[in-house]
Each structure stands twice: as structure tokens, then as C-alpha cells.
Amino acid sequence: MKGWVLDCYADHETNRMVTWFKTNSGAERIEEEFVPRICVRAPQGRTGKLVNDLAMIGVKGVSKVRRRTGLGEEKREVLSIAVPDYSSIQPLAVTIDMWGGYRDYLLYDVDLRMDQRYFTDRKIFPMGLTELPSLRSLDSNLRIDYPIPRLRSVDLGVRAGGGSIPTFGDPIASVTVDGAEIDGPEDKVIGELQALIRKRDPDVIYTRKGDSFVLPYLQKRAEANGMELELGRDRGRRTARGKSYFTYGRILYKPPAYKLRGRVHIDRETSFIFAESGMHGLIELSRLSLITIQDLSRMSPGSAISSMQINEALRTGHVVQWKKNRPEDFKTAMALIASDRGGFIYEPKVGVHGGVWEVDFFSLYPSIMVRHNISPETMMCGCCPQSRHVVPELGYRICERRTGLIPHVLVPVLKRRRLYKDLKNKEGAKREMYEQRSKMLKWLLVTCFGYTGYRNARFGRIECHEAINAFGRDILVRSADLAGKRGFEVLHGIVDSLWLLGEGDIASYCGEVTREVGIDLQLEGRYDWIVFLPNISTGVGALNRYYGRFESGELKLRGIALRRRDTPVLVEDLQRDMLERLSEARDAASFLAAVPSSLDILDGCISKLRDGAVPVDRLILRKRISQRLEDYVQFNDSVAALRQLNDEGFELQPGQAVEYLILDPGSRSSRDRVRAAPFLEGSERYDAERYVDLALRGAGELLSPFGWAFEDLRARDEGRSKKGQQGVLPAHEEK
DNA sequence: ACGGCACGGGG
DNA sequence: GTGTACGTGCCGT
Numbered sequence: 001m002k003g004w005v006l007d008c009y010a011d012h013e014t015n016r017m018v019t020w021f022k023t024n025s026g027a028e029r030i031e032e033e034f035v036p037r038i039c040v041r042a043p044q045g046r047t048g049k050l051v052n053d054l055a056m057i058g059v060k061g062v063s064k065v066r067r068r069t070g071l072g073e074e075k076r077e078v079l080s081i082a083v084p085d086y087s088s089i090q091p092l093a094v095t096i097d098m099w100g101g102y103r104d105y106l107l108y109d110v111d112l113r114m115d116q117r118y119f120t121d122r123k124i125f126p127m128g129l130t131e132l133p134s135l136r137s138l139d140s141n142l143r144i145d146y147p148i149p150r151l152r153s154v155d156l157g158v159r160a161g162g163g164s165i166p167t168f169g170d171p172i173a174s175v176t177v178d179g180a181e182i183d184g185p186e187d188k189v190i191g192e193l194q195a196l197i198r199k200r201d202p203d204v205i206y207t208r209k210g211d212s213f214v215l216p217y218l219q220k221r222a223e224a225n226g227m228e229l230e231l232g233r234d235r236g237r238r239t240a241r242g243k244s245y246f247t248y249g250r251i252l253y254k255p256p257a258y259k260l261r262g263r264v265h266i267d268r269e270t271s272f273i274f275a276e277s278g279m280h281g282l283i284e285l286s287r288l289s290l291i292t293i294q295d296l297s298r299m300s301p302g303s304a305i306s307s308m309q310i311n312e313a314l315r316t317g318h319v320v321q322w323k324k325n326r327p328e329d330f331k332t333a334m335a336l337i338a339s340d341r342g343g344f345i346y347e348p349k350v351g352v353h354g355g356v357w358e359v360d361f362f363s364l365y366p367s368i369m370v371r372h373n374i375s376p377e378t379m380m381c382g383c384c385p386q387s388r389h390v391v392p393e394l395g396y397r398i399c400e401r402r403t404g405l406i407p408h409v410l411v412p413v414l415k416r417r418r419l420y421k422d423l424k425n426k427e428g429a430k431r432e433m434y435e436q437r438s439k440m441l442k443w444l445l446v447t448c449f450g451y452t453g454y455r456n457a458r459f460g461r462i463e464c465h466e467a468i469n470a471f472g473r474d475i476l477v478r479s480a481d482l483a484g485k486r487g488f489e490v491l492h493g494i495v496d497s498l499w500l501l502g503e504g505d506i507a508s509y510c511g512e513v514t515r516e517v518g519i520d521l522q523l524e525g526r527y528d529w530i531v532f533l534p535n536i537s538t539g540v541g542a543l544n545r546y547y548g549r550f551e552s553g554e555l556k557l558r559g560i561a562l563r564r565r566d567t568p569v570l571v572e573d574l575q576r577d578m579l580e581r582l583s584e585a586r587d588a589a590s591f592l593a594a595v596p597s598s599l600d601i602l603d604g605c606i607s608k609l610r611d612g613a614v615p616v617d618r619l620i621l622r623k624r625i626s627q628r629l630e631d632y633v634q635f636n637d638s639v640a641a642l643r644q645l646n647d648e649g650f651e652l653q654p655g656q657a658v659e660y661l662i663l664d665p666g667s668r669s670s671r672d673r674v675r676a677a678p679f680l681e682g683s684e685r686y687d688a689e690r691y692v693d694l695a696l697r698g699a700g701e702l703l704s705p706f707g708w709a710f711e712d713l714r715a716r717d718e719g720r721s722k723k724g725q726q727g728v729l730p731a732h733e734e735k
Numbered sequence: 736a737c738g739g740c741a742c743g744g745g746g
Numbered sequence: 747g748t749g750t751a752c753g754t755g756c757c758g759t
Contacts, residue, residue, distance in 0.1 A: 302749055450749030634739055634758055
């Protein structure tokens with residue numbers, strides 16, 4: 001028999017590892033003993049004492065092994081300690097650390113994931129085809145065309161009866177399985193759901209908000225009815241605590257995970273990886289990172305790449321330091337200024353441009369890491385003080401003798417992404433699959449760069465981050481120079497992309513840069529026209545706000561309201577409709593000619609608003625909150641909405657979003673000012689002028705280079721509505 | 736005028 | 747098991 005590794009977890013009661021395999025007939029569960037180990041490096045002459053002390057507290061299974069305790073270091077002797085009790089790993093490590101005065105004993109392999117240890121030891125991997133029950137791998141995790149199981153899945157949803165915001169106290173109104181509704185008395189609904197899941201025996205249960213609501217709610221309702229509901233193949237579940245955390249420069253909220261046993265619960269809304277790259281992206285990454293799809297679906301690509309680095313280190317004879325914190329090397333003030341700059345940005349030329357080329361480097365930063373061998377241990381290594389491989393501007397020398405850990409991890413990822421990109425253009429039926437995989441790998445590559453500069457990253461080092469940026473700037477500047485020499489005008493450039501105007505041979509230019517720089521410069525496309533938008537206060541080109549129409553008819557939009565999460569549907573649609581009108585133009589001149597007709601769309605939108613004819617769900621504003629209600633010092637719309645929710649007993653965590661309709665923006669009263677979305681009845685009187693203002697801003701954002709900035713549009717609107725009041729030109733009859 | 740606050744990326 | 751730094755714009759005081 002054979003099967004694919006579907007799920008794996010440590011059973012802390014039996015201290016055994018449980019692995020679930022997806023087989024052609026269903027699923028198989030294999031449980032076996034596995035003893036994790038931690039390692040300690042004691043100072044010269046103190047190993048004996050440590051061994052004795054360990055024996056004193058009854059620790060058995062201590063042996064001496066040879067491992068690399070740092071990246072790029074030779075193997076040395078360390079103590080390896082078996083920890084048969086899974087829950088004792090951390091406490092034992094803490095005890096040993098204490099014995100060494102938190103200083104003398106260096107601890108390794110303490111905070112590794114249990115499944116990762118197990119997979120590494122057994123040489124199997126998630127979603128890898130495995131012979132059963134021998135656990136012999138029939139697969140290799142670097143294969144490209146690997147066999148994939150047909151996973152059975154159901155989509156599970158639930159509706160709660162009761163108030164405007166569902167709570168765990170409300171009875172179930174209905175449950176949906178793949179769209180089919182089950183309703184009736186609550187105990188009957190729960191019973192039918194249980195029977196259906198048993199009968200269908202899915203491998204995957206998809207939900208929306210399953211971690212934060214659907215599954216814990218169903219669980220609670222079953223308990224309230226004195227029933228048991230078991231959605232997994234095995235009893236029990238794996239939960240964690242929810243928490244707010246700081247990432248991407250903002251606070252996010254992660255609800256507690258509700259993981260099933262023997263089955264995979266994927267929360268479509270919570271899972272970044274699933275949402276971005278689907279099941280194929282998840283499977284691809286699962287195989288590469290040794291993290292099961294259920295766990296991986298709740299992680300960021302950054303954790304996945306970090307995990308891959310750990311795997312690579314383990315594979316090459318390293319032990320992984322417990323509390324990693326490599327301090328930055330000393331730098332002079334001058335060096336700090338020179339090194340602390342990010343990617344290079346050319347100032348975009350504001351306005352519309354016709355016939356523009358866009359060229360992008362293929363995964364620029366990861367390619368730099370590979371080509372220039374950038375890794376924590378290769379940067380200013382001890383073995384090549386005379387290295388001729390030097391970072392531009394900074395002068396850091398890079399190892400010439402050994403390839404670093406990071407490039408080792410990245411090479412296959414880059415290779416795979418390139419292959420998948422090519423394959424998806426060829427193979428019809430598998431196109432979607434290859435696209436999902438390549439999308440996931442792109443994310444993996446992007447976050448890998450971020451991690452080099454992340455102070456908590458295990459294999460991060462700020463000098464790597466600086467070096468990558470320095471190489472990147474150098475490459476972009478050289479590429480722009482080469483473009484100039486070929487008669488192209490550089491309209492804009494940012495990090496890894498250039499926008500060029502001119503009739504030179506673009507393919508030949510890309511080829512030249514690729515040879516010169518050693519990293520692929522690819523033609524992204526040719527724009528019929530592209531608009532670079534100005535900074536609203538200075539009028540200078542804004543760095544990352546533009547929109548354009550490719551020859552294919554496809555639009556590329558960056559940084560405008562339409563792309564922002566806090567934009568109401570009304571403004572999103574307004575911008576989209578205006579862009580659709582503008583995109584009928586095929587060159588810069590006809591674009592300019594189309595501008596007035598795009599204003600008609602704005603006028604139509606404004607009329608509807610003033611007529612009170614816009615449904616409130618198109619007017620809802622959504623904002624993420626970064627702190628708890630009591631911590632806000634400034635009263636604004638979001639705070640007003642938060643207060644309303646709070647008054648009704650609902651508390652939002654930092655990282656969650658509030659949604660609300662604006663009723664009276666000037667009001668000091670939360671109740672009058674906004675209405676929180678859950679309390680909307682649909683008949684509310686929204687503040688039309690506030691939304692007209694938002695519409696004018698949305699339109700002005702697109703048209704400011706063409707004489708129609710927000711203020712101009714407002715003046716125009718005032719003129720028009722005055723006439724409208726006189727009955728000469730009623731705004732709503734304009735269309 | 737100035738501080739508080741939220742958003743972006745890629746496709 | 748969480749990429750940083752920063753530009754940008756709006757709003758409230």
C-alpha cells in the first residue's frame with residue numbers, strides 16, 4: 001500500500017508521532033515512537049559535569065555527536081540529549097540554560113517543530129508519496145511533476161440565529177455543506193452534519209472564518225445540546241491561542257487555530273497561502289518546507305522560507321541555535337548612512353505617456369543573493385579576507401570558497417519558479433496548477449529578502465540586507481545607463497523595474513543587460529499609455545502610484561484607491577468605471593481626449609449619492625484597528641464604530657477590522673456619527689456630502705495631472721450643483 | 736501646524 | 747511563530 005502524507009502531529013499524551021496518509025481508498029493512520037533530541041555545547045572541560053548533572057536528574061540517552069554549531073563552521077563535539085517526554089523539551093532546555101548561568105551552555109535544536117524533526121529523521125515529507133507501512137519514501141521533494149492525490153473536500157458553512165452579530169450563545173439557524181442547507185431543530189442539524197461528514201469522509205474541510213467562528217461555534221452548540229461533534233477522523237483537535245501580532249509594519253490579529261486530526265481544516269479567508277495560490281501552491285510549499293498543509297495554511301511565506309533554511313541546515317550537519325540573536329557588526333556613522341538606504345527609485349515623470357516599455361528583473365533580490373553568494377556566513381567571512389568579491393558602496397567582502405546556506409536554499413526555488421512559469425504557458429490542462437505553484441514561489445522569494453533584515457529571523461543578518469540593496473541599486477543604475485545609451489528615455493524606475501520610452505530594440509536591450517548584470521531582465525510589456533501620478537502636496541512624481549493600459553488591453557494599477565482595503569465599494573467602482581472609459585483610448589492623445597467623458601461617470605455617481613439612491617452596502621468603510629478602544633487618543637469614525645460595538649458587548653482585537661457607514665461626520669456622538677456595519681438595517685440616511693467628497697477624491701486621484709485635481713473637481717461640482725438648485729441643470733438628469 | 740492613524744506589495 | 751522602513755494622505759485637535 002502507498003499513500004501521501006496528509007497530516008502529522010505529536011501526541012503529547014503518548015509521546016508518539018501520529019501521521020495520516022491519504023490513500024487511494026481513504027486514509028491510513030500510522031503512529032510510532034519517536035524520540036526528539038536537543039544538543040548542548042559546554043565550555044572546555046565542563047562536559048563531564050554536565051553529563052553528571054543530567055544523570056542526577058534522571059536524564060538518560062546522553063551521547064556525544066559531531067555537528068556544526070554555526071553556519072559555515074567545521075563539525076565539533078556536542079552533547080546530544082534524548083527527550084522522550086515531548087512536553088519536557090522546553091523545561092529541560094531552560095534548566096540546562098540556568099545551570100550554565102544563561103551563558104556557558106549553548107543550546108541547540110530546542111525550538112524545532114516536532115513534525116519537522118520527525119520528517120527529517122524518517123526522510124519522508126508532507127504530500128510525498130510513501131510506501132506503507134514501511135514509511136519508505138517513493139518520492140523526492142525536489143521533483144517537478146510529482147504525483148498528487150485526489151483530495152476529497154467539503155465546504156462547510158453555518159448561519160447562527162439571533163442578533164446582528166452572531167455569538168456562541170445563539171442557536172444554529174442552518175448549516176451548509178457544499179451549498180446544500182441543513183436546517184431544523186439544532187440537535188437534528190448537528191446530528192445530520194456529523195452523519196454527513198462520516199459518510200463523505202472528506203480529506204479537506206474548507207470554511208470561511210472557520211478558525212474564528214464556524215468550528216468553535218459548532219463545537220459550542222454541540223456541547224450546549226449535550227452532544228458530541230467530531231469533524232476529524234480522529235478524536236480531538238489541535239488549538240492554539242489567538243493573538244495580535246506586529247507584522248508588515250502593522251498589527252494583525254490571528255484567531256486561534258482549529259485544526260482537525262486526520263483531516264485538514266483550511267480557513268479560506270485566514271489562509272494567506274491558500275488565498276494566494278490555492279491548493280497547488282499549498283502542496284508545493286508543503287513539500288519544500290516539510291510543513292503539513294493544515295499547519296502551513298496558517299503560516300506566512302516568511303515562516304515557510306525560514307523553515308526551509310532550518311531544514312537545509314539540519315541536512316548539512318548543523319544543529320540550530322535555540323535563541324538566535326546575532327548582533328550587528330560595528331559600523332561607523334558614515335557607513336550607516338551609506339548602507340541604510342533601500343532600493344533605488346527614479347523620480348517618475350508625471351502625466352500620460354504613450355508607447356512605453358516596462359522591463360523587470362526576474363526575482364531580482366533572490367537572484368542577487370544567489371549570484372553574489374549572500375548569506376549570513378559568507379558576508380565578511382573569516383576565510384577570505386582578500387576576497388575580490390566586494391559589495392558596491394559598502395566594501396563588504398563575500399566568501400569566494402563556499403556557497404552559503406541562503407543561496408543553497410534559493411537555487412532550487414528559483415529554478416522551479418522559472419520552470420513553472422514556462423510550463424504554464426505550454427500545458428493547457430495543468431496551466432492553473434503551474435500558475436498556482438509559481439505564484440507561491442514568487443511569494444517565497446519576496447519574503448526571503450525581507451527575512452535577511454528581520455532581527456528575529458534565525459538566519460538573518462542586516463549586512464546581507466544592506467548588501468542586497470546595494471547590489472540592487474547598482475544594477476538598476478547600470479541598466480538605466482545602458483537604456484540611455486540605446487536612446488531610451490527612463491520615465492520611471494523602482495527597485496527591479498524600468499519604464500522606458502523610445503523606439504530602440506527592446507529585446508536586444510534586455511539581452512544586453514542580462515549578459516552584463518548576470519540576472520534576467522524580462523520584457524513585462526508595452527503600454528499604449530501609462531499615467532504616473534503626482535504627490536498631492538508637492539506635485540512631484542509619487543513613487544508608486546500609476547495606472548496604464550498594456551497593448552493587450554489589460555490594465556496595470558498601483559497605489560490608487562481602488563487597490564486599497566479601506567476604500568468603499570462606491571469609490572472602487574467609480575475608479576474602475578472611469579478607468580474602463582479611459583482604457584478605450586489606445587494612445588496618449590486619445591487618452592487626453594477621453595478625460596472629459598470620464599467626468600460624466602463621476603457626475604452620475606454624485607447624482608445618485610445626492611438622490612439617496614446608493615445602497616448602504618456600497619458605502620461601507622473598512623478600517624483595520626491597531627489598538628484597543630481605550631488606547632485610542634483621537635476620536636474618529638473608526639473609534640465611533642468601535643464604541644458602538646463595545647456598547648453592545650462586542651470587543652475587537654487589534655488587527656481586526658471595523659466596518660461602518662458614515663451618518664454625520666461632524667458629530668461628537670458615536671451613535672449619530674456612524675453606524676457599525678453589523679447594526680445596519682439598510683434604511684439609514686447616509687451623509688451624502690461626505691461620500692461625494694470621497695468620490696471627488698477618487699476621481700481627482702486619477703485625473704490630477706490633467707487639470708482635474710480634487711479641488712478643481714470640487715469647484716466644478718459646486719458650480720454645477722448651484723445651477724442644479726436653480727433648476728437649470730439638475731444633476732440627476734445629467735446622464 | 737502638527738500629531739494620530741492606516742495603507743501599500745503581487746497577480 | 748510575527749519581513750522593515752517609509753512615503754503618502756486624511757483627519758482631528
